[in-house]
Every structure is written in structure tokens, then in C-alpha cells.
Amino acid sequence: MIRMQLPFTALSACLAAAGLVSACGGSDSPAATTTTVSGSVVKGPVVGSTVCAYEAASTGKGSQIKCATTGSAGAYTMDLAYTGDVVLEATGGTYTDEATNTAKTLTEPMQVVVSSRGGVTTGVVTPLTSAAYSVSKGLAGGVSSANFSTAATSVASQFQLSSVNLATTVPVVTGSTNSYGAILRAVSQFLANGNTQASLQAFATPAALQAGFASAYATINGTALTFTFNGTTTTVTGGTGTSTGTGTTAGTSGDSCGITVAGSGSVVASGFTVPFTLPATKICISGVPASSCTAGNAQLQSLAAGGATPAGNYTLSYTYSYAPGDCSGAVATVAFK
Numbered sequence: 001m002i003r004m005q006l007p008f009t010a011l012s013a014c015l016a017a018a019g020l021v022s023a024c025g026g027s028d029s030p031a032a033t034t035t036t037v038s039g040s041v042v043k044g045p046v047v048g049s050t051v052c053a054y055e056a057a058s059t060g061k062g063s064q065i066k067c068a069t070t071g072s073a074g075a076y077t078m079d080l081a082y083t084g085d086v087v088l089e090a091t092g093g094t095y096t097d098e099a100t101n102t103a104k105t106l107t108e109p110m111q112v113v114v115s116s117r118g119g120v121t122t123g124v125v126t127p128l129t130s131a132a133y134s135v136s137k138g139l140a141g142g143v144s145s146a147n148f149s150t151a152a153t154s155v156a157s158q159f160q161l162s163s164v165n166l167a168t169t170v171p172v173v174t175g176s177t178n179s180y181g182a183i184l185r186a187v188s189q190f191l192a193n194g195n196t197q198a199s200l201q202a203f204a205t206p207a208a209l210q211a212g213f214a215s216a217y218a219t220i221n222g223t224a225l226t227f228t229f230n231g232t233t234t235t236v237t238g239g240t241g242t243s244t245g246t247g248t249t250a251g252t253s254g255d256s257c258g259i260t261v262a263g264s265g266s267v268v269a270s271g272f273t274v275p276f277t278l279p280a281t282k283i284c285i286s287g288v289p290a291s292s293c294t295a296g297n298a299q300l301q302s303l304a305a306g307g308a309t310p311a312g313n314y315t316l317s318y319t320y321s322y323a324p325g326d327c328s329g330a331v332a333t334v335a336f337k
Contacts, residue, residue, distance in 0.1 A: 035116040038077035039123040041090040042184060044173040045074030046106050049093025051125065053078065056085035056113060058142025060133075085145040086116045087133070090125045098173055098185045099192035099220055108197040112167050113148035122168040126180075127187050129166050131155050131203035158206060158229050159183050177221075186217035206230050256286040257293030258323035258330055265317055284327030285334045293324035 041049045049070040055062035065086065068078040070093060080086065091109045096102070112129040113136065114121050135151035136143050152166045164180050171180035190213050191197055200209070206229040218224045262280040266273050285293075327333070 033081070033083045033116075033118045035080045035082070035118055036077065036120045037080055037086070037088070037114060037116065037123055038075070038120070039088070039112070039125065039167075040074045040170050041070050041076065041093065041106075041110065041125045042074055042171045042173065043106060043110065043127060043187070044095045044098055044184070046070055046090065046093040046095045047072055047074060049074070049076075049090045049106055051076045051078070051088055051090045053080055053082075053116075054087045054089065055082070056087050056143050056145070058144075060137060060143050061087050061089065080116045082116050083118070084116060085143075086114050086123075087143065088112050088114060088123045088125060097188050097192070099188040099216075108201065110201070113143060113145050114167065115145040124167055124170055126166065126171060126184060127197060127201055128152075128155055128159060128161075128180075128183065130201035132166060134201060134203050155203065158227065160225055160227060182217070182221050185220045186213060189216035189220040192216075256284055256325055256327045258325075258327045259283050259285060259293070260321045260323070261318055263318045282323075282327075282330045283332050283334060284330035286327070293322050 037053065041051060047070060050067055051070060052067040053065040055065060065080055065082050066078055068076045070076045070090070074093075074095070089109050089111045090106070093106045094103055095106060097104045108130075110125045110127060110130040111133040112123045112125045113133060114123040129152065132148055132152035132155045133143070135155060136147040139147040139150065141147060148167075153162075156162055156164055156166050161179055161183060166180070169178075169180050171184045172178045173181040173184050177185065187197075187200065190200070190209075193212055193216055195212065209227070209229050214225065214227055217227075260280050260282045264275070264277050266275055
């Protein structure tokens, strides 16, 4: 008997490799996992902002995946056919500033980091999530959803929002505000007082916030709140709120420095720029040696300016005079602890 041996064709190899489960010639790759990401861009609610998703990289953003645009309430949604950690960045758009009640354009990009692994996830984008994004860059391994979560917990705690998830909670900045919204209102006032959003979001020197953030919070929210940035607390009394930071020189409780602050510049109101003068205002800084009450102590100057400056969208040049150990007539007290 003659037995015929059939050639081992590509077809038979394909069937053997597939275990006769799938047909050859087609693709048996699994479908890409799709994640629905939704959230809001708030500073207050930003309308017409472009929210783009990027693959997360250790240094920040990688390749762009997809973009969406926020609607009238600052909300967005997008479906991502991508599996991994994602940086969401919001650019442009307009919002009503709570401090000045004027329409403004978002000029500083804001970010949040989420995990895209199927299902649904939320990515709320605010100046505070941007600060957490900046902090996450300095953690081991750089930007990831895990490192962002660690950074966001730290940032939230420093802003007295320890029970708030910065990336999933929508801030309410008008009407019956929530705690997150009250902090963002203070951010607006802090910026209106001459500070920059870029420096706040970089969060490289959070102790620098001590000079005016608590005063801004008290001004716009009508109540004082104690903040702890980088583990040390500075209390502001006299109706200007509470701030935090690191003192230049530790002193006894009886030491003090009376600093009289004055200034001149311009203020913007209703589209007009008019001259602006800050009358001489005395601020008492207690808990530091009188020997530190000198023109060379820039930290004390910054604290005094933060306590003396009113709300407003202005530019201002300051002048200072010093009274070691004399706080008579001071309108506010800044105490290092």
C-alpha cells in the first residue's frame, strides 16, 4: 500500500496553532478597552475650554489621545480607547472670576491625572489638581495615577480639604458653596491681590502662600480659616484671616515688629485703569525678635503686605517703615508659632 503524505500547508498550521477555535486569515486581537471620562473644568466653571487627554509620562504628558470641549457649565465627557494612566489638560475657555465678577479667559493650563482602564472615571480639573500634578512630578517614578493620588491627598490636606477628593468632587463656587468651592474663591481673590496662577499651580514653595492666601480667603468668604502649609502655622488676626508658613527667625511671644505699609499703583475696574493709593497701614508681626525688624527681612515685608492689601485687581509698589517692638495702632497681627 502506498501512503500519500499531505503537505503541511499554512492552512493546517494556522488551524493547529489556533486549536480550531478561530478562523484563520482574520484578526483575533482583543478589542481596545474604552473608558468614559467626564468631569468639569472649574475656576469658576470654564466654558469652551479644550480638554485633551495625553498618555501619562514620568515627566508629565506623552502622546495626545483625544480632546473634548466643555459646555456652558464647564462640563465635558469623552470616550478613550486607551488603557493606562492619562493626563487631562484644560486650556482656554472663559469663566466669571469670583473676586472681580468679570469675564476672564483661562490663560494658564490646568491638569488632572486619571486611570483609564475601562468603565467610567471622573476628572475634575482645577488649580488645586494642577498643584497636585506639579507635586507628582517630583515623586519617585514621576507622573502616574498613583503618584497623583498621593500628591492630591497632600495638597488637599494643606488647603484644609482632607475629606475632599480633588479629582472627583465638583467645586461649587457660587450660591451655597461647598468647602472646595470656598477654597477656589480664595484662589481667585489671591490672584486678584497680585499673585499668579502659575506660581500657585507650580506649588514649588507652598510656604509662600502664607503672605496672603488666608487674608484672601477671609476677604472673599467672610470667615477665617487656619491653613497649614508645609507643617507650620502662622495665624492672622484682626479680620484678615489665617495663613501659614515658616518664620524667618524664631522668637519669644513678647517680641514684635510694627511695619507700616504704604503703596501706590493702579487698579482695574469695569475696564478702566485708575490710579490707586494704599494709605499707610500698620501691621504687627509678633513672635519674632525685634532685631529682625529691619528692611533686610523680606519675609516680614511680604507678610505685612498680605495683611494690609485690600481686595482688587491692581498693581502696587510698596514702601515700608519699621518700629521694632512697637505695634501700637496696628490694624492686624500676624503671629509666628
